[in-house]
Amino acid sequence: MYKCKYKGGDYFEEVGFVAGSHTAYGYGISTDSVSRTGRNADHFTCVLYSFCRSFAVCSHYASCKGRIGWESHPASCSGILVLFYLSFHLQYFFGAGEATEKVLECIIDDYLTFIVLLFGLFCVAGNITLEGDLAGSPRINVGLLLLGTMLSSWVGTTGASMLMVRPVIKMNAWRKRRSHIMVFFIFLISNIGGCLTPIGDPPLLMGFMRGVPFFWSLHLLPILLFNVVVLLTVFYFLDRRAYRKDIAEGRKPDISKPGTEVHILGLHNLIFLVMIVAAVILSGTLPGMAAFKDASGAVKGIPVFGDVKLTYPALIEVVIILLAAFLSFKTTDAEIRRKNHFTWGAIREVAVLFIGIFITMQPALMILKAKGAELGITEPFQMFWATGFLSSFLDNTPTYLVFLTTAGSLGFTEGMQTILGTVPVAMLEAISCGAVFMGANTYIGNAPNFMVKAISDENGIKMPSFFGYLMWSIAFLVPVFLLDMLVFFL
Numbered sequence: 001m002y003k004c005k006y007k008g009g010d011y012f013e014e015v016g017f018v019a020g021s022h023t024a025y026g027y028g029i030s031t032d033s034v035s036r037t038g039r040n041a042d043h044f045t046c047v048l049y050s051f052c053r054s055f056a057v058c059s060h061y062a063s064c065k066g067r068i069g070w071e072s073h074p075a076s077c078s079g080i081l082v083l084f085y086l087s088f089h090l091q092y093f094f095g096a097g098e099a100t101e102k103v104l105e106c107i108i109d110d111y112l113t114f115i116v117l118l119f120g121l122f123c124v125a126g127n128i129t130l131e132g133d134l135a136g137s138p139r140i141n142v143g144l145l146l147l148g149t150m151l152s153s154w155v156g157t158t159g160a161s162m163l164m165v166r167p168v169i170k171m172n173a174w175r176k177r178r179s180h181i182m183v184f185f186i187f188l189i190s191n192i193g194g195c196l197t198p199i200g201d202p203p204l205l206m207g208f209m210r211g212v213p214f215f216w217s218l219h220l221l222p223i224l225l226f227n228v229v230v231l232l233t234v235f236y237f238l239d240r241r242a243y244r245k246d247i248a249e250g251r252k253p254d255i256s257k258p259g260t261e262v263h264i265l266g267l268h269n270l271i272f273l274v275m276i277v278a279a280v281i282l283s284g285t286l287p288g289m290a291a292f293k294d295a296s297g298a299v300k301g302i303p304v305f306g307d308v309k310l311t312y313p314a315l316i317e318v319v320i321i322l323l324a325a326f327l328s329f330k331t332t333d334a335e336i337r338r339k340n341h342f343t344w345g346a347i348r349e350v351a352v353l354f355i356g357i358f359i360t361m362q363p364a365l366m367i368l369k370a371k372g373a374e375l376g377i378t379e380p381f382q383m384f385w386a387t388g389f390l391s392s393f394l395d396n397t398p399t400y401l402v403f404l405t406t407a408g409s410l411g412f413t414e415g416m417q418t419i420l421g422t423v424p425v426a427m428l429e430a431i432s433c434g435a436v437f438m439g440a441n442t443y444i445g446n447a448p449n450f451m452v453k454a455i456s457d458e459n460g461i462k463m464p465s466f467f468g469y470l471m472w473s474i475a476f477l478v479p480v481f482l483l484d485m486l487v488f489f490l
Helices: 043-063 075-093 096-128 138-171 179-188 202-209 213-250 267-287 314-333 334-339 345-360 364-372 380-391 397-408 424-441 447-458 467-487
Strands: 004-008 008-015 018-023 028-037 129-133 261-264 301-306 308-311 416-418 421-423
Touching: 008 202, 043 314, 075 397, 096 138, 096 301, 096 314, 096 345, 096 421, 096 447, 129 138, 129 334, 138 179, 138 213, 138 447, 179 213, 179 447, 179 467, 202 424, 213 267, 213 301, 213 424, 213 467, 267 314, 301 447, 308 314, 308 334, 380 424, 397 421, 397 424, 397 447, 421 424, 424 467
Parallel strands: none
Antiparallel strands: 004 008, 018 028, 129 261, 301 308, 416 421
16 A cells, blocks of 8 residues: 555555466466456556556656655655566566566666666766857757757767756756757757667667668658757747747846857867767677677676676676766866756666666566567557557667567568568668657656756756656657658558
């Protein structure tokens, strides 16, 4: 039983399950099925129901008024998610020993490299600042969003977000109405802009590791340009309206001298940014080298528990990224971080929240992997929406792999040759765009989303709530995705 106080009374959520004998579909694990009504439930329905219940409880905590809340207690929310997973999935499905192994596998294989990468980019970007007298006008803001969007494919969505978020906030510090700027920042820089290279977004890196050519993603350029033009046009008119209201209220940018001067401090940190990008590329290429494989073809690593191991390519990636972060701090004047209003709050929130999300999403992903080919998704537009919808709430990397595997198993004979099978180009484009683009639909769809929100909140920008942001994405992103379907995927 969970109790959450809010204005108007107490909220109680009682969750009860009855165990019954069942065998998990597809992956050969003898499990206990879960039923909430006294009759046996379908395993697929059961797992997805339980996942949704976990997410619902966390979301309710996020909306509670008073002392308990997502932002004030992210660790509590993650704790609830993890406990739900351990209590209602692992103990019934796997048993204590295998439950421990599944959790460690998720943390070592997925979460560790994920959070280390975010930490490294957060540190390095925090040591770079842009100074000058540019004021946040609609034209300047469109230019900044366009620049960040183009950068996303070459330094990653997280790298571009961390590089651009503070300059954008600084240039618009004089304005009252700023939340829409950061919302579109998340849409474009933190998500859509990362579709052109495997460096841009992890799903595409996974595709590269499975046989998709490195520069194949450039095929997505027309779709990217279409989305950028539509969204920046909408943003310009929204921002112009807000800008005029700010001016009418007597707000003016602080520009003390004529002309325009812009200079970058901490520019040497670009070296460390390149180190991080190189580490990501190595993590995708080293596992395919014979030196990193044992006699059975498995990637070598350090044993952790059971069959779980920290692979040497992952360890190399972690070491390089942490070294880049360390050198960045040692070689950069602390005054630059002060000018950036640098704090550890944003990365701390992301770390504790996403460990809960990573663990609780595993049952749903396992079922999708086992039963994905039976879902009847055989057309590009279906792949686009299925991949995109799940990428909005689950991690987009495993979701991409699930549907790429599904597409490769459908028996196509023409298209892109991958180690997972032959995938038609249109379907591969749909899966890639769904995974990359629709991570923008929620704060938890992609890690940079929540980091940008946290940094914006720290700097006095009142960002929409979780469901408030969802309304923004429904209003502005979903219509664009419908146009994508009509123009590119039908």
